[in-house]
Amino acid sequence: MQSVDWTIDGLPEETQKLLRTYVKDVTKVYGSELEGIILYGSAVRGEFLPGRSNLNLLLVMSSYDLATLKQYDGLHKRWSKDQVVVPLFLTVDDIQSASKAFPLEYQDIHDCRRLLWGQDPFVGLKIDTRYLAAEVLQALRGNLLRLRQRLVEGRSTEEAITILLALSITALLPALRGVQRLLDRPVLAHAEPLLKDLEAALAVDLTGLRD
Structure with missing residues (x-):
């Protein structure tokens, strides 16, 4: 999986450097199980406040089970100190099938996200807004x-x-x-x-x- 060149206007350089280190740590832990890392929320909207705002991330996985989730234990211990909350663990199928149940959340992520690594399953995603x-x-x-x-x-x-x-x-x-x-x-x-x-x-x- 290819790395992605990215910068985020308005996000402090120190925070962007921190995120690049986070990407390296996560890709090292999950290897081929990981398909993408997406940042969303205040850090992308330009409302991030260092020391106050959380960093919200979504990990796109090929699959996951209890062992996969437990692998994040060490990462959480390391990164929670830097306001990185536990990420969403989703497969591409999860994202495509659950957008009907969570149109509010998925549309918010869709409209304000940044791909940090790998593939972005939100590209071309049609979100069912009936509910x-x-x-x-x-x-x-x-x-x-x-x-x-x-x-x-x-x-x-x-x-x-x-x-x-x-x-x-x-x-x-x-x-x-x-x-x-x-x-x-x-x-x-x-x-x-x-x-x-x-x-x-x-x-x-x-x-x-x-x-």
């Missing part, structure tokens, strides 16, 4: 329920509200981009213009989320 509205609604309601729980845990103090609202908007962004897709509006990657666009489209006040 997008249901998943968007589930995500919005689920985030609201979790926010209420965490407010109770934080005793509804001003400090808790400030922290939780910031975390909540981060969790809500994929669902809000899903709303834009349902409205056939341009899908915006960054939070501020996304919220302003939805305010205009839906005639709602989202100042609380922006602040």
Whole structure:
């Protein structure tokens, strides 16, 4: 499998260097079982904050079993210190067959990803969006329920509200981009213009989320 030349505008050079080392480590561990490594999320959208944001990756595997997953133990111990969360382990068949069940997540990855190594199964992928509205609604309601729980845990103090609202908007962004897709509006990657666009489209006040 050929290496891929890549750079990501707006991502600190130190983080890009870290990712290149990660790619070397992962390819060494998995060898021919590995078919591709894809970076997605804030690091690709230009919203990555060193020391705060996670690095989200997807490993495209030829196949996997419990032994395959256990092989990642050492990598997780090494790379979790650098905000690299446990990656998604998927085969090409997984990606093609499950896009119907997870249109929100798959469309988000499809629209904002960078191939770091190997093949990219999202090229030419047709995502079935028939159930997008249901998943968007589930995500919005689920985030609201979790926010209420965490407010109770934080005793509804001003400090808790400030922290939780910031975390909540981060969790809500994929669902809000899903709303834009349902409205056939341009899908915006960054939070501020996304919220302003939805305010205009839906005639709602989202100042609380922006602040």
